[in-house]
Amino acid sequence: MLQSHLPLFLVLVVALGLGVFILVVSSLVGPKRPSAVKADAFECGNPPSGYARERFGVKFYLVAILFLVFDIEAVFIYPWAIVFSDSTRGAGTLSPLLVVVEMVVFVGILMIGLAYAWRKGALEWGPEHGKGLETTTAGH
Amino acid sequence: MNMLQDLGTIAPLWIVAIAAAVVLLLTVTGGKSGPAPNTGTHLVMVSLAALAAAAWLLVGHDGTKTAFSGAIVVDGVGVLFGLTVIAGAFIAIMLAAAYLTEHGLSQGEYFALVLLSTVGMMMLAMAGDLLTLFIGLETMSLAVYILAGYRRSNRKSQEAAFKYFVFGAFASAFALFGMALIYGEVGRVSGSPSLAFAAIGKAYGPGEVAAIGWIGVALVFGGLAFKIAAVPFHMWAPDVYEGAPTPSTGFMAVGVKAAAFAGLCRFVAATMVSAEGRTETAVLSIEIIAIITMVVGNLLAVRQTQIKRMLAYSSVAHAGYVLLGVAAFVANPKPETIQAVSYYLFGYTAMTLGAFGVVLAFECQDDRRLDLPISRLSGIGHRYSATALALVVFMLALAGIPPTAGFFGKLAVFSAAVDAGRITAVIIAVLASAVGAFYYLRIIVVMYMRGSDCQEKKVNSSWLAAGLWACAGLTIGVGLLPESYLVFAKRVLTGWLG
Amino acid sequence: MIDSVIGPTHFITVAALLFGIGAAGAIWRRNALMVLMSIELMLNAANIVFVAYGRQYGDNGSHAIAFFVMAIAAAEAAVGLAILIGIFRTRQTIEVDELDALRDET
Numbered sequence: 001m002l003q004s005h006l007p008l009f010l011v012l013v014v015a016l017g018l019g020v021f022i023l024v025v026s027s028l029v030g031p032k033r034p035s036a037v038k039a040d041a042f043e044c045g046n047p048p049s050g051y052a053r054e055r056f057g058v059k060f061y062l063v064a065i066l067f068l069v070f071d072i073e074a075v076f077i078y079p080w081a082i083v084f085s086d087s088t089r090g091a092g093t094l095s096p097l098l099v100v101v102e103m104v105v106f107v108g109i110l111m112i113g114l115a116y117a118w119r120k121g122a123l124e125w126g127p128e129h130g131k132g133l134e135t136t137t138a139g140h
Numbered sequence: 141m142n143m144l145q146d147l148g149t150i151a152p153l154w155i156v157a158i159a160a161a162v163v164l165l166l167t168v169t170g171g172k173s174g175p176a177p178n179t180g181t182h183l184v185m186v187s188l189a190a191l192a193a194a195a196w197l198l199v200g201h202d203g204t205k206t207a208f209s210g211a212i213v214v215d216g217v218g219v220l221f222g223l224t225v226i227a228g229a230f231i232a233i234m235l236a237a238a239y240l241t242e243h244g245l246s247q248g249e250y251f252a253l254v255l256l257s258t259v260g261m262m263m264l265a266m267a268g269d270l271l272t273l274f275i276g277l278e279t280m281s282l283a284v285y286i287l288a289g290y291r292r293s294n295r296k297s298q299e300a301a302f303k304y305f306v307f308g309a310f311a312s313a314f315a316l317f318g319m320a321l322i323y324g325e326v327g328r329v330s331g332s333p334s335l336a337f338a339a340i341g342k343a344y345g346p347g348e349v350a351a352i353g354w355i356g357v358a359l360v361f362g363g364l365a366f367k368i369a370a371v372p373f374h375m376w377a378p379d380v381y382e383g384a385p386t387p388s389t390g391f392m393a394v395g396v397k398a399a400a401f402a403g404l405c406r407f408v409a410a411t412m413v414s415a416e417g418r419t420e421t422a423v424l425s426i427e428i429i430a431i432i433t434m435v436v437g438n439l440l441a442v443r444q445t446q447i448k449r450m451l452a453y454s455s456v457a458h459a460g461y462v463l464l465g466v467a468a469f470v471a472n473p474k475p476e477t478i479q480a481v482s483y484y485l486f487g488y489t490a491m492t493l494g495a496f497g498v499v500l501a502f503e504c505q506d507d508r509r510l511d512l513p514i515s516r517l518s519g520i521g522h523r524y525s526a527t528a529l530a531l532v533v534f535m536l537a538l539a540g541i542p543p544t545a546g547f548f549g550k551l552a553v554f555s556a557a558v559d560a561g562r563i564t565a566v567i568i569a570v571l572a573s574a575v576g577a578f579y580y581l582r583i584i585v586v587m588y589m590r591g592s593d594c595q596e597k598k599v600n601s602s603w604l605a606a607g608l609w610a611c612a613g614l615t616i617g618v619g620l621l622p623e624s625y626l627v628f629a630k631r632v633l634t635g636w637l638g
Numbered sequence: 639m640i641d642s643v644i645g646p647t648h649f650i651t652v653a654a655l656l657f658g659i660g661a662a663g664a665i666w667r668r669n670a671l672m673v674l675m676s677i678e679l680m681l682n683a684a685n686i687v688f689v690a691y692g693r694q695y696g697d698n699g700s701h702a703i704a705f706f707v708m709a710i711a712a713a714e715a716a717v718g719l720a721i722l723i724g725i726f727r728t729r730q731t732i733e734v735d736e737l738d739a740l741r742d743e744t
Contacts, residue, residue, distance in 0.1 A: 274710070
């Protein structure tokens with residue numbers, strides 16, 4: 001009983017310890033330049049308080065689109081994992097290697113999409129890239 | 141190995157898909173100093189080569205092969221309709237090369253989208269179950285929605301994309317719900333629910349299906365009828381056809397329609413053909429939709445003053461003629477009827493794309509008006525005789541005048557319907573196409589009218605010329621030699637339904 | 639235990655209701671984002687039907703179908719959002735009624 005839970009306990013200790021360690025070290029060593037912006041609650045780049053029905057910048061939707069597309073693909077990894085674990089135990093008809101290759105192909109296709117989005121500048125969205133996609137596709 | 145065999149069977153699909161990825165990556169290669177050009181002959185060449193390779197594989201295909209436990213079936217229907225959509229994509233890419241250069245738009249994404257959409261269309265034509273059909277339908281549609289809005293800073297193009305998207309997504313949601321109901325009904329009848337056409341055929345065949353199962357069939361039918369723009373579901377067509385960039389319009393008019401008809405053929409073959417006692421109701425319902433579609437399409441087309449809107453209603457009318465063929469197939473399930481339907485759609489692909497190619501050559505370059513008023517064609521017959529002659533061929537073909545593919549297509553479909561005993565419907569169809577001949581011939585008259593100071597600038601592009609030649613050649617060639625197509629169709633369709 | 643109270647009919651009823659709400663929303667909502675969400679609702683209603691039938695007849699294939707539908711729904715939402723961003727950039731609105739550039743002139 002205790003034996004089997006020992007690894008879990010160790011993970012907890014390491015996780016907590018690491019967190020405490022980082023916090024303590026950074027508060028001791030790090031430079032401190034407090035400002036009003038830093039004291040604010042963190043809200044992913046948005047003003048943290050205000051009218052709830054305010055319009056979001058259109059840029060957020062671009063990120064939402066990319067997130068949506070890449071996030072949902074994870075859904076296919078769950079059934080794949082089951083097939084893979086079956087195949088390693090010889091339960092399925094497929095060899096484990098083939099199953100891995102299939103997932104590599106799948107992720108490879110996603111990588112093509114990611115490479116395209118990256119090179120198009122869809123992932124750059126600092127103020128200097130404010131226009132995002134516009135600047136890179138309009139030319140040529 | 142089994143997997144390799146399956147991959148070999150679906151080679152036309154992944155060849156085109158890989159080409160899409162290659163074209164997409166070619167547009168973003170290159171360093172910071174010299175970004176890759178977004179236009180160029182190499183992009184067109186890669187796309188066309190992949191399509192040609194896929195077509196070559198399909199032409200050489202023999203017999204019926206299934207892949208991935210029956211999810212994909214490469215048989216006569218898959219080959220014939222697959223070739224039709226490949227031909228449509230091939231010519232659409234040539235037209236697009238001219239259009240995109242003219243408007244300074246990037247080419248890589250456009251070709252990649254056309255290729256991906258073609259993959260979806262082929263999946264639809266080769267679907268062995270309703271899930272593959274749905275995935276193919278959506279792959280095709282999602283790419284075409286973007287193609288419709290490709291001029292993304294143009295208000296009309298955006299609006300076309302949005303309308304097509306909302307109506308299309310709405311229709312596919314209905315189709316999906318219908319599939320879910322069919323899935324459950326097959327489970328109730330046979331004990332194990334399934335979306336495979338074979339299982340659906342077994343469950344629907346004996347006619348023990350309850351009302352909810354037929355509601356499912358109606359929903360799926362409605363979803364597909366939306367894609368072919370049959371009449372209660374055609375409202376999107378004129379607006380979307382007008383607002384979309386012309387090569388996209390041509391591509392969606394032919395490819396989407398042909399692919400959706402392929403899906404429809406498979407679907408009715410599984411659910412309606414063998415259902416004892418239900419056949420007459422099914423035939424009658426499809427026939428009524430077909431008649432309303434051709435009558436409404438033709439009557440509304442007569443009133444149009446803009447050529448793209450006119451062609452939109454004309455494509456609605458043509459969907460009606462083909463639907464009559466589908467009704468004939470349900471009434472009298474013979475491979476010959478499918479052969480007639482696929483012949484019609486193949487000819488229709490060539491002549492419709494050709495007509496849109498001519499529109500592309502003369503349409504306004506102004507961003508605010510995307511369409512081409514018919515009156516502005518006046519006089520081009522004298523000034524641009526070759527292009528005008530091509531348009532004459534396409535209009536005669538659309539009107540169904542021999543010796544073009546349009547005439548023999550109508551002949552084949554109508555005689556299949558007569559064989560099936562649907563005489564009344566055929567008479568109405570002939571009358572409707574007589575009305576149709578009026579507005580097609582009007583365009584020819586306008587073109588050769590003298591008097592107007594023809595100020596139309598013509599787009600000069602060798603891609604456009606090649607595309608128009610290909611369309612004209614196919615329209616006349618398939619019309620003059622229907623036998624060679626039908627012999628090929630007979631060979632690949634051997635064993636279908638058998 | 640729960641099965642004795644809640645049967646397949648209940649699932650189908652819920653799904654049909656959700657589908658109806660989605661369809662009504664897609665038709666009557668004027669905000670394009672709401673239309674998008676309504677269509678997603680319709681797709682998910684179909685998912686419920688698939689999974690409910692799969693459970694009733696003991697077919698795990700229905701879960702795979704639901705996964706595919708979810709992926710397609712995400713792709714559809716992405717395309718829809720992209721089109722809406724384009725529209726918003728030129729018109730500063732996504733009210734469906736404002737989209738009136740295309741219409742029959744006759």
